[in-house]
Amino acid sequence: MKTVLSTLLTLSIFAVPAWAITVTKPASGAHVASPFSLVANTATCDSKPAASMGYSIDSGPTTITTTSFSAIVSATAGAHILHVKCWGTKVNEDVHVNITIVPATVSTPVFSPIAGPYKSKQSVTLSDATAGATIYYTTDGTGPSTSSAKYAGAIPVGATTVIEAVAVVAGGTASGLARGDYVITLPSSGPVVPSNAIASSGLQVLDTWHFNHDAGTPGTATGESSLVSTPSRSGSARQFNSNYTDAGGEIYSVDYAEDTAAMNFVYDAWVWIDAGSSISNLEMDSNQVTANGQTVIYAFQCSGYTKTWEYSGAGAKWVSSTQPCNVVNWQTNLWHHVQISYSRDASGNVTYKTVWLDGAAQAINATVPSSFALGWKMGVVQTQFQVDGLGTSGHNTVYVDDLTISRW
Numbered sequence: 001m002k003t004v005l006s007t008l009l010t011l012s013i014f015a016v017p018a019w020a021i022t023v024t025k026p027a028s029g030a031h032v033a034s035p036f037s038l039v040a041n042t043a044t045c046d047s048k049p050a051a052s053m054g055y056s057i058d059s060g061p062t063t064i065t066t067t068s069f070s071a072i073v074s075a076t077a078g079a080h081i082l083h084v085k086c087w088g089t090k091v092n093e094d095v096h097v098n099i100t101i102v103p104a105t106v107s108t109p110v111f112s113p114i115a116g117p118y119k120s121k122q123s124v125t126l127s128d129a130t131a132g133a134t135i136y137y138t139t140d141g142t143g144p145s146t147s148s149a150k151y152a153g154a155i156p157v158g159a160t161t162v163i164e165a166v167a168v169v170a171g172g173t174a175s176g177l178a179r180g181d182y183v184i185t186l187p188s189s190g191p192v193v194p195s196n197a198i199a200s201s202g203l204q205v206l207d208t209w210h211f212n213h214d215a216g217t218p219g220t221a222t223g224e225s226s227l228v229s230t231p232s233r234s235g236s237a238r239q240f241n242s243n244y245t246d247a248g249g250e251i252y253s254v255d256y257a258e259d260t261a262a263m264n265f266v267y268d269a270w271v272w273i274d275a276g277s278s279i280s281n282l283e284m285d286s287n288q289v290t291a292n293g294q295t296v297i298y299a300f301q302c303s304g305y306t307k308t309w310e311y312s313g314a315g316a317k318w319v320s321s322t323q324p325c326n327v328v329n330w331q332t333n334l335w336h337h338v339q340i341s342y343s344r345d346a347s348g349n350v351t352y353k354t355v356w357l358d359g360a361a362q363a364i365n366a367t368v369p370s371s372f373a374l375g376w377k378m379g380v381v382q383t384q385f386q387v388d389g390l391g392t393s394g395h396n397t398v399y400v401d402d403l404t405i406s407r408w
Contacts, residue, residue, distance in 0.1 A: 002051075020044040021053075021082050021095045028097045031170065033104035034074050040084050041068035046091035046392070054085045075101045077131055081168050106130045106175040109151075109165040115180035119337075119358035122182060124243050126151050128167040128175070137165035143177070157182045162183060187384040190356050191266045192343045197408040203383060204238035204269075204403045209254045210241075217388055219246025228399070231272050239399035244389030244396070247280055251386045258379035260291040262407035265298060267383070268338040269404070274331040274397035278303040282327045282398070283386035284338060285374075286405060290348070295374040298350055302357075304328040304390060311352045313368040323355070323362040328390070335401070381407070 026032050042050045056062040058073050062085065065071065073082075077299040082097040107129040113122060113321030123174045126135050135151035155163065161182050167175040193199070205227060215238045223242040229235055242250035247404040265286055273279065283301035290296055302325040313319035330336060339356040348371020352364040383405060387396050 007138050007328050011187075020047070021052070021084055021086055021093055023095060023097055026082070026183065029099075031100045031102050034076070034101045036075075036101075038071045038073045038082070038084075039069075042093075043067070045088035045093050047382065048088040048091050050086045052087050054087075056083045056085075057081075058083075062083060063288075075099075077101045077103060077256070100170075100253050102169050102382045103130050104173075106167045106173060108176040109135050109167050109178040111163065111165075111178065111180040113334075115163075115182055117183040117185065119185055119360065119397050120280060121156070121184065121186075123156050124163060124167055124180065124182065125154045126163075126185070130167060130169060130175070133167040133169050133175070135165055135167050137163055139163055157184060158182075160184050163356055176296050186359065190359065190361075191268075191289040191339050191354065193266050193406045194408055197264075197266075197406040198259070198262070199404055199406040200381075201404040202234070202236075202402070203256050203405065204252065204400050205236050206254050206256060208251055209238070211250055212250045214249040214251045214386060214388075215248060217249035219244060219248035219389070221245075221248035221250040223250035223252065223387075225252055229272055231333075231335070231399055233270055233401045237399045238403075239271070240385065240387060240396075240400070241400045242387050242389070242396050243394075245393045247389050247391065249281070249283075249386050249388035251384055253384040254257035254384045255380050255384055256405070257381040257407075259381050260379045262288065262381070263345070264313055264343040264408050265341070266400070266405060266406045267298075267300075267342075268399045269338050270335045271338055272399040272401070273327075273330055274399075277332065277396040277398065278390040278394040279327050279387060279396055279398070280390040281310075281386070281388040282330075283384070283388070284340065285384040285386070286342075287377045287380075287382045287384065288344075289378055289380050290342065290344075291378075293373070294371040295376050296344050296348050296350060297370045298344075298352075299370075300340050300342070300352065301386070302327045302330075309355055309362065309364065310369065311364065311366060312350075312370055316370075316372070319366070319368065321352075321364050321366060323364060325355075325357065325362075337395075344370075369404070381405075 021042045054062045054064045084095045136148040163180045167177045211223040221244040288299040306320045306322040309325045310318045316322040341353040350370040351367040
């Protein structure tokens with residue numbers, strides 16, 4: 001009997017009592033979305049009758065409640081310790097429940113640049129607004145899953161490609177499917193410039209540009225111009241800012257050479273239109289005073305009115321070509337490559353041959369008289385860049401870079 005009592009006393013001293021608190025939801029180690037449901041109860045607290053319960057997230061404030069409760073609890077994303085507590089007369093208990101808060105939904109991945117047609121190879125980046133999300137993608141037409149390639153950096157797209165992607169957070173549901181169709185049409189070879197041509201390059205950096213309202217357009221226009229490094233291809237692009245009323249146009253021009261003999265020209269420039277600009281026509285000209293003192297005008301524009309490429313004809317009137325062009329539809333905040341080839345004869349008749357927009361060739365093949373007695377300085381060769389407004393009033397910002405005009 002003595003031995004039995006001793007054994008019972010030993011067990012009583014060293015046995016570890018089980019916690020009286022029961023946490024029905026959430027389970028320890030669970031991944032839950034915020035807000036989540038907390039369900040708990042107890043009858044005793046440290047072997048004495050429980051008077052109340054409570055809970056807190058990490059070391060945050062405690063919410064006091066009854067000895068059997070169901071509560072909706074909110075917490076930030078990440079790992080937390082959920083404290084579920086009880087109190088009795090001079091006693092308390094604290095049960096720790098490890099939880100991880102995950103988003104209820106995961107944002108769909110976003111592509112940059114946006115999907116669509118392009119005339120050059122692209123480098124596509126993927127991003128997701130959900131913190132901690134991992135992106136998986138495919139380019140072979142199969143649906144992406146966590147077994148697909150994990151996104152780790154920009155995806156080179158050199159040919160027409162469909163990218164599909166999903167984002168996943170550990171313990172959360174996958175995002176919706178993101179799909180991007182990139183249609184890549186690489187440019188043609190562009191105009192042929194012979195080796196004996198004189199190339200005047202980097203014309204945008206000349207400090208002799210001047211500007212004025214084109215009186216041939218309605219309304220008013222004012223402008224300013226400066227060199228900027230962003231956006232830029234060469235590190236030094238020319239920015240053209242203009243304000244207008246009633247579709248007024250602003251002419252920006254610069255003299256860059258003296259040459260009475262050249263009879264063939266290729267205009268080559270990169271053009272960027274800022275988002276928010278309202279442009280009706282974008283005009284890219286060359287002018288040359290020939291040996292007889294006449295000024296030959298090589299005027300060419302993309303018209304938002306006729307939605308065609310236009311050129312200067314008899315009486316300096318615009319003539320629509322059969323080739324479409326609408327500057328209103330040019331994608332903004334993106335460099336566009338414009339190349340124009342034209343020539344003249346000894347009588348001042350100009351032949352507009354071909355225009356390339358982002359590498360796509362459009363044949364013009366139109367010859368018109370375009371020689372005028374303007375009294376300009378003998379031999380001057382000039383280029384003009386004109387921005388016409390669209391509507392009653394507005395502001396336009398356009399950039400030109402790598403402006404090269406070749407002549408022979």
